Every structure is written in C-alpha cells, then in structure tokens.
Amino acid sequence: MQRSSYRIVSYKIRHDYNVGEFLNSYKHLLQKAIDDIWDNMEWVEKKQRNYYVIKRGKRKIRKHYYVKRLIPIIPKSREFKRALRSQLLEDWNYASHYVDSAIKTAYSILNSWRRNYIKGKRGRNKPVVKRKFVRVKETLYRFRDGKITITIKPRQFYLEFDLSKAWFKNRIKGCDLGELILKESELIITFRKPLGEEKVSECIGWDLNLFSMDGFSPRYGWIRVDLRYLYHIHRVHEVKRRRVQSKASKKSSLKTIVSKHGEREKNRARDYIHKLTTQLSKMFPNAVHGFEDLDKQGMRNRSKKHNRDVAKQNWKQIIQYMSYKSRVKLVDPKNTSSTCPACGGRMMKLRGGQVVRCEKCGLTLDRQLCGAINIYLKMCGFPPSPSTFYRVVIRKMIPQWKVRMRGGRGVTTNGGKDDDMPPMNPRGGPNLMNPQGLHRLTKAYVS
Ligand SMILES: [Zn+2]
Numbered sequence: 001m002q003r004s005s006y007r008i009v010s011y012k013i014r015h016d017y018n019v020g021e022f023l024n025s026y027k028h029l030l031q032k033a034i035d036d037i038w039d040n041m042e043w044v045e046k047k048q049r050n051y052y053v054i055k056r057g058k059r060k061i062r063k064h065y066y067v068k069r070l071i072p073i074i075p076k077s078r079e080f081k082r083a084l085r086s087q088l089l090e091d092w093n094y095a096s097h098y099v100d101s102a103i104k105t106a107y108s109i110l111n112s113w114r115r116n117y118i119k120g121k122r123g124r125n126k127p128v129v130k131r132k133f134v135r136v137k138e139t140l141y142r143f144r145d146g147k148i149t150i151t152i153k154p155r156q157f158y159l160e161f162d163l164s165k166a167w168f169k170n171r172i173k174g175c176d177l178g179e180l181i182l183k184e185s186e187l188i189i190t191f192r193k194p195l196g197e198e199k200v201s202e203c204i205g206w207d208l209n210l211f212s213m214d215g216f217s218p219r220y221g222w223i224r225v226d227l228r229y230l231y232h233i234h235r236v237h238e239v240k241r242r243r244v245q246s247k248a249s250k251k252s253s254l255k256t257i258v259s260k261h262g263e264r265e266k267n268r269a270r271d272y273i274h275k276l277t278t279q280l281s282k283m284f285p286n287a288v289h290g291f292e293d294l295d296k297q298g299m300r301n302r303s304k305k306h307n308r309d310v311a312k313q314n315w316k317q318i319i320q321y322m323s324y325k326s327r328v329k330l331v332d333p334k335n336t337s338s339t340c341p342a343c344g345g346r347m348m349k350l351r352g353g354q355v356v357r358c359e360k361c362g363l364t365l366d367r368q369l370c371g372a373i374n375i376y377l378k379m380c381g382f383p384p385s386p387s388t389f390y391r392v393v394i395r396k397m398i399p400q401w402k403v404r405m406r407g408g409r410g411v412t413t414n415g416g417k418d419d420d421m422p423p424m425n426p427r428g429g430p431n432l433m434n435p436q437g438l439h440r441l442t443k444a445y446v447s
Pocket of ligand 1 (some may be wrong): 340341342343344345358359360361362363
C-alpha cells in the first residue's frame with residue numbers, strides 16, 4: 001500500500017466464454033490442496049498470557065492468566081510440496097501450471113487464516129473455497145499486439161482478450177501486465193504502474209471525523225472536507241431500515257428488502273467515497289497523504305458507538321481508495337487528538353470538545369485541526385517541539401490566520417479573547433457537500 005515504487009491498478013473486461021466447468025474444477029482443485037495441507041498440519045500446544053480488566057474506583061487493573069492454545073504449523077518442506085503437486089496433477093485435465101497456482105493460493109489462504117487464528121479472530125475450522133476464480137500466472141498467458149491469450153488446455157483451449165479496444169487502453173500505456181484473475185463472466189487485469197517519475201513534494205496529514213475530514217499541510221494550511229453527506233446517507237437508510245425492520249419481523253418476504261437497503265446504502269457510500277478520493281488525488285497530485293492506522297486504533301470515543309462503527313468502515317474505505325489513487329502513509333494513531341503539537345503537553349477539551357487547549361503552554365486549536373497537524377508532524381517524523389511548530393505551522397500560516405503570539409498565552413486568532421476563542425476556521429462554517437455537483441465538494445479551505 002505504501003512505500004512501493006509502483007502502484008497496482010486493475011481493470012475488468014467482460015467476456016462470454018464458457019469457462020464454468022473449468023472454474024468449477026479449479027475450485028475443487030484448490031479445495032483439495034487446502035484439505036491436503038490442512039490434514040498434514042501439526043498442532044503444537046503453547047501457553048499464552050492473557051488478561052482481563054477490572055475497575056477499582058477510577059483505576060483499571062489488568063489481571064493476567066495463562067491459557068493453553070493449539071498453534072498450527074503449516075507444512076512447508078520441499079518434499080511435501082512436491083508430493084502434493086504430483087498428487088493434485090493425477091486427475092487434473094487442464095494445463096499443469098494451474099496446479100502450481102492452486103498450491104500457491106492454498107498457502108496464502110491458509111497463512112492468512114493462521115494469522116487471524118493466532119490473533120483469535122478465526123476458529124479452528126478449515127477454510128472453504130466459495131468463490132469461483134482462477135489466478136492466472138504470467139506463465140499461462142501471452143501478451144502480444146495488444147491481445148492477451150490465456151492457455152486453459154495446451155493446444156486445445158485458449159481464451160483471447162483484445163485490449164486494443166478496451167476503454168482503459170490509454171491509461172495503461174507504459175505499464176507492466178501483472179496477474180490476471182479469471183471469473184465466470186469477467187477477467188480482472190492488473191497492471192503495475194511505475195511511480196518513478198511522479199514527484200512527491202509535500203505531505204498532508206488527514207484527521208477523519210464523523211462530519212468532516214480535516215487536512216493540514218504547511219502549503220495549504222487547513223483543508224476541511226465536508227463529510228456530512230456521507231453521514232446523511234447512513235442516517236436516511238437507518239430510518240428506512242428501522243421502518244421496514246419492524247414489519248419484516250412479521251413477514252419473511254420483507255427480509256430481502258432489508259438486505260437490499262443495506263446494499264444500496266453501501267453502494268451510495270462507496271460511490272461517494274470514490275468521487276471524493278478521485279477529486280482529492282487530482283487536487284493534490286504530488287502529495288503523500290497521511291492517515292491514522294485505524295487497525296491500531298482503539299475506539300477513541302465510546303459514546304455513539306454505532307455511528308462510529310459505521311463511520312470507521314467509511315474511513316477505512318477512504319484510506320483504501322486514496323491509496324489506489326495517491327501515495328498514502330499510515331501513522332500510529334496514539335494520542336493524535338490529545339497531544340499538543342507545540343510542546344507535547346495534554347490537550348484539554350473546551351466548549352463541548354470542539355476546541356482544545358494545551359494544559360502546559362496554552363495553545364488553543366480546533367480539535368480536528370489539532371489532530372491533522374499531529375498526523376502531519378508524525379508522518380514527517382517531527383516530535384512535538386515549539387521550534388518545529390513555529391517553523392512548519394505558524395510561520396507559514398500567519399497570513400492565513402493572522403495569528404499572534406502572546407507571552408505564555410500561546411496562539412489565538414485575532415478575534416479571540418484570551419482562552420475562549422472561536423475555532424480557527426478561516427472562512428466560516430463548512431459547506432454541505434452536494435452529491436450532484438461534486439466540484440462544490442472541495443470548497444475545502446484551500447488558499
Ligand atoms: Zn502545549
């Protein structure tokens with residue numbers, strides 16, 4: 001996702017070849033490979049330290065205890081793989097390279113199962129292949145004169161795809177062709193796009209919130225993108241869902257409507273996020289975008305849990321889509337919204353939490369902006385220090401904010417009186433994003 005010198009892009013082509021039987025056989029082959037590896041796994045008993053938390057007054061105490069767990073060891077020796085290969089080849093009627101592809105896929109499925117099992121996210125059940133797909137390695141297709149030819153059965157059965165007519169042909173000039181994924185009615189083609197020529201000249205730190213996405217970079221200052229429309233999508237569907245759900249409990253035919261609503265909600269959100277990220281990557285073509293690593297993030301705010309869960313899904317999607325279109329760097333989310341970017345002190349919430357102020361130096365900032373600045377500093381590797389803060393944040397933003405420094409009082413805007421100042425919002429409240437006219441979306445505050 002980050003720190004690679006190329007980017008993977010993929011495109012779909014629809015086809016109407018009759019490959020159902022082939023895909024079915026491959027599915028069985030893959031399952032057989034998984035079964036075989038599974039049956040040869042060793043389970044080793046290990047002691048693991050675990051804990052639970054008890055509250056004593058205001059303090060939380062961890063109580064440790066030990067559990068015995070079975071840890072699987074996946075057979076990886078060359079002899080085992082060779083035996084597996086020859087066994088799978090016995091009743092395989094297509095090109096033998098598919099057996100290698102199946103073995104590789106089986107290992108990656110089992111490895112990811114094992115990782116999750118150790119984390120406690122998966123049980124001790126064997127993974128089952130449900131989807132019909134084949135990964136086509138580079139040895140199984142030929143790319144010549146804009147045409148991809150895939151071997152299914154040597155000298156008997158080939159598939160041909162003409163890329164010279166595809167809509168994306170101009171986008172893939174100079175790209176290397178990567179792995180193909182064959183499905184029943186489409187072919188997914190991946191390309192490696194070299195990033196060498198793209199110049200990266202600036203970093204933007206982004207703080208994701210329920211209603212807005214706040215960015216900071218010394219060049220653009222505070223960039224605020226309105227996400228209320230995204231919130232609105234979920235609200236509308238929640239109301240609808242609740243209305244149908246109460247009826248659905250009595251009538252089973254309505255249950256499909258409930259799940260349809262969920263689909264539609266997801267599609268609308270996905271569509272919005274795609275447009276949003278495309279626009280952001282066009283607005284800041286040379287930027288590296290920094291986000292919090294959400295997998296490492298505990299729930300920051302336990303209230304309104306449901307809303308935050310939904311929003312977190314969206315945030316993950318925003319980061320994921322952003323990484324397809326731009327460079328993305330993830331930073332440790334620890335204390336990004338509660339640390340003073342200037343001195344490293346603790347930020348206290350003022351006025352219902354929208355504004356925060358440093359206990360130590362008195363710096364007062366909008367909470368979201370504070371998060372964005374901290375993410376920016378983290379992605380550049382700057383620890384909080386007054387001189388860095390002055391250099392990268394204040395000096396560049398004086399013309400925008402008309403910031404003034406006062407002895408011991410820290411930073412306030414001109415309009416602010418001492419400690420109780422309005423959030424540093426350069427041009428008033430954010431605009432509600434208009435889904436049709438996306439150009440209005442990034443009436444973000446860029447100057
Ligand atoms: Zn401070």
